[in-house]
Structure formats: structure tokens, C-alpha cells
Amino acid sequence: MPDPIPFPSRPQGDGSRRTDLGRRVTVRREALGLSRQELAERSGTAPTYIDYLEDRESAPGIGVMLRIADALQTTVPDLTGGTVDRPQGRGSALRDAGLRELGEDECRALLSPGGVGRVALIASDGPSVVPVNYLVADDEIVYRTASDTVPAAAAEATEVAFEVDHIDDAFSQGWSVLVVGEARRITDPDTIRELEPKARGLAWAGGERPLWLAISPRRITGRRIVNSLGTPLGGQARTLHAENGNPGESP
Incomplete structure (x- = not known):
């Protein structure tokens, strides 16, 4: 192992604020369950x-970035934001890859942390799929929106779909979970008061989101890319949160 790189004697920049690079390193490190000490090692x-x-x-420098990216099982462009405007899934498929159907318990476990998902429904002008930030409460998918949005129209639809996925370009692996059910508006003041503290601040897109909706699952299915032995490629797949998601609406 090369000699450890010490703390820099002269800060680059004013050293007074956290950068996008620092945030991405933190999110990726925590997604892998690593401490700062473990990442350093x-x-x-x-x-x-x-x-x-x-x-x-x-x-x-690029040498340090390559070592940190390798330790975090990702790439330098992903850490520096060079891929932020590119769709995920650009990696080459691995030779021994396949698909495994996920059981309902596995699907619920992947949904449970919350984050960014996509509401799909037939709106007045045709099929629509819109990203929203969501949380799970009492086994329901919960999100908030404005009254004049596509996600709000879910309450009027007979059936809606909700999809969550994660793609890991470094390992050409990923998973997806699909929920199909009925959406309803949450109007009980006590329930809303319980949900408010769980909200992750303002919507990424800005603006007020006073309307709360819940999707009650009728069917939950999922798939994961695995190797020929039926195990996740590159080890246990881990979920990344809204940092890698789309700028949807926030609960």
C-alpha cells in the first residue's frame, strides 16, 4: 500500500465551505457503510x-481521486459530478449477469429508506411518469405535492404505479421495485402532523407542497441483476439516496 496521504498543509480555496465533491464522497461512503477511518485505510x-x-x-489530485474512487467502488466522474447530466446505465453488461425476481419482503426492505421514486398514471393528457421524494408510513408510499400537479391527479385515478430503482454503473448492476395500487389524499390533521417532521425539507424543485397523498399497495414486485450463482454482482447491492436521484418533489 502506498504511504498515506497526509492532511494538506495549505488548503486549496478558502477552506470555509463544503463542496459538491465532499458531499458526494460522504453519500457514497455512507451508502457502503464505511467510516471515514475505513475509507482512509x-x-x-x-x-x-x-x-x-x-x-x-x-x-x-487525480492520483488521490482514483484511489478514493476505487475504495468507494465508483468512478472519478461520478464523484466529481461529471455524469450528473447523463442517464445512468452506461456501463457494459457483464458476461454472467442475469435477473432474479425479488420477494415482497425484499421489495419492502428496498423501499423502506425512502428517497426518490416515480409516480406513473394516466393523466388527462395521456400517460405520465413524474419523480417525487417519498417516505414509507404504515406500509404505504407517502409523498406530498401541489394541487395542480400530475402527482396530485393520482388521487383521481383508479390505479397508479410507483417505481423505485438503483443503478450502480461501477458494477453494471442494479435493482427495481414496482408498486401498483390506489392513491388517496391524506386529510386527517393528526396524520399530517405526524408526517411533517419526517419530511426532508423543501421540495428540490422549490415551491409549496401542501397536499399529502398515500399509495396503498395491491401488488409489489421487483427484480435484481445477479450473477450466475444468483447473488448480487460485486457483493451486496446497496442503495444510494436522493443525491443520485432525480430532482423530484420532496415530502
Whole structure:
């Protein structure tokens, strides 16, 4: 292993604020369940360097970035935001890949952390699919929106679909979960008061979202890309949150 890279003696930039790079490193590290100490050991850097990288403005060299990206099982462009305007799934398919159907318990476990999903329905002007931030409460998919939006129209539809997925370009693997059910408006003040503290701040797209909706699942199905032995490629697949999601509406 190369000698650990120490804490930089001269900060790059003013060192007064966290950067997008630092946020992406933090999100990816936490998605893998790694501490800063463990990331430092894997990448051959000092723990204080990881502290600095995640919390302060910095400009690490390409050699350091390659080692950190490798330790985080991702790529430098993903960490630096170079892929933010590109669709996911650009990696090459692996030779021994296949699909495995997920059981309902597995699907619910993947849904449970909340994050970004997609509401699909037949709206007045035809089929629509819209990303929203969601949470799970009492086994229902819950999100909030404005009254004049496509997601709000879900309450008038006889049936809606809700999809969540994760794609890992580094390993050409991923999973998806599809929920089909009926949506309803949440009007009980006590229920809304319980949901409000769970909301993750303002909607990414801005604006007020006073209308709460819940989707009661009738059917939950899912699939995961696996290898020939039926196990996730590259080890246990892990879920990334809204940092890698679409800028939908926030609960």
C-alpha cells in the first residue's frame, strides 16, 4: 500500500465551505457503510485528509481521486459530478449477469429508506411518469405535492404505479421495485402532523407542497441483476439516496 496521504498543509480555496465533491464522497461512503477511518485505510490516505475532503473546500489530485474512487467502488466522474447530466446505465453488461425476481419482503426492505421514486398514471393528457421524494408510513408510499400537479391527479385515478430503482454503473448492476395500487389524499390533521417532521425539507424543485397523498399497495414486485450463482454482482447491492436521484418533489 502506498504511504498515506497526509492532511494538506495549505488548503486549496478558502477552506470555509463544503463542496459538491465532499458531499458526494460522504453519500457514497455512507451508502457502503464505511467510516471515514475505513475509507482512509482503503484509499491509503490519512483520516484527517478524508475529514478535510468531506468537510472543506479542496482540490485533490487525480492520483488521490482514483484511489478514493476505487475504495468507494465508483468512478472519478461520478464523484466529481461529471455524469450528473447523463442517464445512468452506461456501463457494459457483464458476461454472467442475469435477473432474479425479488420477494415482497425484499421489495419492502428496498423501499423502506425512502428517497426518490416515480409516480406513473394516466393523466388527462395521456400517460405520465413524474419523480417525487417519498417516505414509507404504515406500509404505504407517502409523498406530498401541489394541487395542480400530475402527482396530485393520482388521487383521481383508479390505479397508479410507483417505481423505485438503483443503478450502480461501477458494477453494471442494479435493482427495481414496482408498486401498483390506489392513491388517496391524506386529510386527517393528526396524520399530517405526524408526517411533517419526517419530511426532508423543501421540495428540490422549490415551491409549496401542501397536499399529502398515500399509495396503498395491491401488488409489489421487483427484480435484481445477479450473477450466475444468483447473488448480487460485486457483493451486496446497496442503495444510494436522493443525491443520485432525480430532482423530484420532496415530502
